[in-house]
Each structure stands twice: as C-alpha cells, then as structure tokens.
Amino acid sequence: MIIKNISILSFKKMNIQKNMNILIDQGRIKDISSVLTDSELSNEVVIDGTGKYIIPGLVNAHAHTAMTLLRGVAEDVTVDDWFNKHVWIYEQSLTPDDVYVGTLLGAAEMLLSGVTAVADHYFAMDRAFDAYVESGMRANISWAVFGTGPDNETQFETAMKFTKDYSGKNSRISISLGPHSPYICPEDFLKKVSTVSSKLELPMHIHVSETEAQVLDSLKKTGLTPIQVLDKTGVLRKGTILAHAFWATDDDLRLIKERGSGIAHCAKSYMKFGDINDLLPRAIKAGVKIAYGSDGLASNNTADIFEVARDAALLAKCASRNSEDAKISELLPLLNNGDVIGLDDYGEIKEGALADLVIIDPSTPNMMPGNNIFADILYSLNNRNIHSVIVDGKLVVENGKLLTVNVEDLKAEATQIAKRLLATVSKKPMQNY
Secondary structure, three states, X not given: OEEEEEXXXXXXXXXXXXXXXXXXEOOEEEEEEOOOOHHHHOOOOEEEOOOOEEEEOEEEEEEEHHHHHHOOOOXXXXXXXXXXXXXXXHHHHOOHHHHHHHHHHHHHHHHHOOEEEEXXXXXXXXXXXXXXXXXXXXXXXEEEEOOOOOOHHHHHHHHHHXXXXXXXXXXXXXXXXXXXXXXXXXXXXXXXXXXXXXXXXXXXXXXXXXXXXXXXXXXXXXXXXXXHHHHHOOOOOOOOEEEEOOOOOHHHHHHHHHHOOEEEEOHHHXXXXXXXXXXXXXXXXXXXXXXXXXXXXXXXXXXXXXXXXXXXXXXXXXHHOOOOOOOHHHHHHHHHOHXXXXXXXXXXXXXXXXXXXXXXXXXXXXXXXXXOHHHHHHHOOOHHHEEEEEEOOEEEEEOOEEOOOOHHHHHHHHHHHHHHHHOOOOOOOOOOO
C-alpha cells in the first residue's frame, strides 16, 4: 500500500511534514519519502492523501466494549446506584453471544472514530476475541475476575483457561490478566494474580482509586491508599494498566512512575458522575505514563477518544482553575500513547512502526479556516473528519465507510439483546459496590 502526497502530523514533535509518501508492507511502515518510484506506484493499493493529514492510530486504554448494549440505561444516578441498581443487575443476563455482538458494535464505533487499538476488560472474552478478529482491530483483552463471591474460584479458573488458550493466537490481539479492583479483590487474591502474572509474563489491567470515597475507605481499613495496596500485593509494576487512578495522591503518582505502570484517564465518566480532580495536570507534571480511555459506554455513552481528550482538557483546566494547564502539546500525544497498553511502536509515524494509521480530512466547516490544525484536532474535529483508517497495514475504513463489519445487521441484533437485558427481573446485583 502507498499513501501519497499526504501531510504527516507528529503530536510528539508538534510539527507537520507536507507532501510525503508512505509505503506500507507486511503490516509496518517500510518507507517515508518525498519522492515515489514507478515500482512503488505499482502497489495494489494507492491512496491519494492530497489535502489530508495522517496521524498514528488512536489508543483506547480502558474499555468495557460490550457495554455498548447498556448505553443509556443508567443516567443521572450516583456511582453506587449505577452499579447496584442498574449495571450489575443487567450484566447478570449477558450471554457470551451478547458479548460478541456488543464488542463488534463497539469495535465498529471505535474504528469509525479513528481508534485502532483498545484495552478491553470484561467477561466472555473468548467471544470478544472473535469480534476483534472479525473487525480487524488491534486489542489487548483481559477477562475480568472479582476475587469474591460464591463462584469466584470457578470464574478465576475460566479466566485462566481463556488466558492460556488464547495467548499468542492472533498477532493483533494480546492478553492481560484482569483483576477487577482492590475494593472487590482481597489482598491475597491480588497477590495470587500478581504471581500468575509473573509466571506467565503477562501484564495486568485493574480499576483503582476511581473515587475519593474509595481512597478514604481504603485508608480507614488498611492504612494504605488503593495504589499502595496494589504496590504491596505486587500488582503495581511495569505493564499494568491502572484504569482511572483519578484520586491518586501525589505520593501515589510518584510510586506509579517509579514502578512503571500506566494510567487510563476516562474524563467523561468522571464528569458524568459530577466528580472533579486535577489528576491529569498532576500526572503529566509527575511524568507518569497516561493515555485516554472510554470506560464502558453505560457511563461514557461513546467510544470516541477524540471526545475523551477534549473532555480531559476542559476538566483539567476547570479542576486546576488554570487555563494554561492541559496544553494542546501535552494532551495530543496521549491520544496514541500505546506504551500504556504495551504497544511500543505507537505514537509516531516512522519507518519500522506498526502501520496503524488514521487519515483526517480537514475540509469540513468545523475545521475551517485551519489556522491551527493541532487545536482543530483537539477541540473541533468530529467523526466526519475520519476519512480512512488502516490497521496492521490493511484498510478497514475507507472514505468514512467501515469495510469489515456490517453495521446495519448489528443494529437489529443489538436492539433485541438490549430489550432482553432491560427486561431482567433480578433485584440483586452480581456484586455489591
């Protein structure tokens, strides 16, 4: 594949290379040059990038993708009621096939908005695996385990069987271990997962310090913050994805940086629950690895990472009451910070890097007059500007049309599943938050 006459944007260097040509071969960027040879132009696929920009694919560092099926079911409620009266009621009725449909729908939404890689933390991940293979998306997936409850041992065994059976099965899809959180998983369980992680050389993905109440409760019960509990149990280490960490203290941030874990920042979820904190500018200042996450669509409502970045910028400025915080040059590199989810070849268009790319068409009114393309991307861009998306060197979105998934068929299936889930008669959640 050749992409010709395109402008390459670097969020790390905040510069533009105009009228460049990108040669892609075997899933990677083989050559970047200003001149094309006749042999290069004979490639089977030639994309004309005239008037367009290209960026590395976006990363969604924390998602519960199949929760597309629960979009809009728990609005204007407290965190406690969100879990106990809504989401953990409905999720009991999810079948593996439901997870497949919900994941496929979420993957379609992500690809159409420029997200090429996701870290997905949910249930029935064997069926999520099937959905990601079919969609053409790159994913790191982890089977969520609670560590408490009458069936927690069976759940753990199921998750471990999945982990062993599916590790290395597809080059686009990697596996992590998924303990839910220190407020659901006892310390001995977290230690067990950490030991398995070391033995199998697999990373971990866990929720932590989502709310101030969680931090205060942990301090009261253990004398430690939730981040310190993860450190004590061996979970806080290089490669671990910390979903949220929104109420991490400054000492927590120093510890996270020292251990090499990364934070998935899900700004829209915090705002929907009326929560405000200056985590993002503090984390950036502390040098912590951070990327954006959509969280589940029952709390975020979209899987659009550009939208999350925009919300993160505004939340940070409001929380710190400082318009100079959360600068464009600081926030744009977090859009494709693959290091948080174990993708070292993300974030820069360079020879040898994975060919996961997004072509942006800036010709719509919302991007005009084009005084500052970097500001336009953070604050003005919408899905209409996503022209084409490439994953693993293959075109998956072309001229705004998804090539791998039949969205019309998905609509009908998802609607029927959602009706069944909302008709559930259970009054008891599968866990207590």
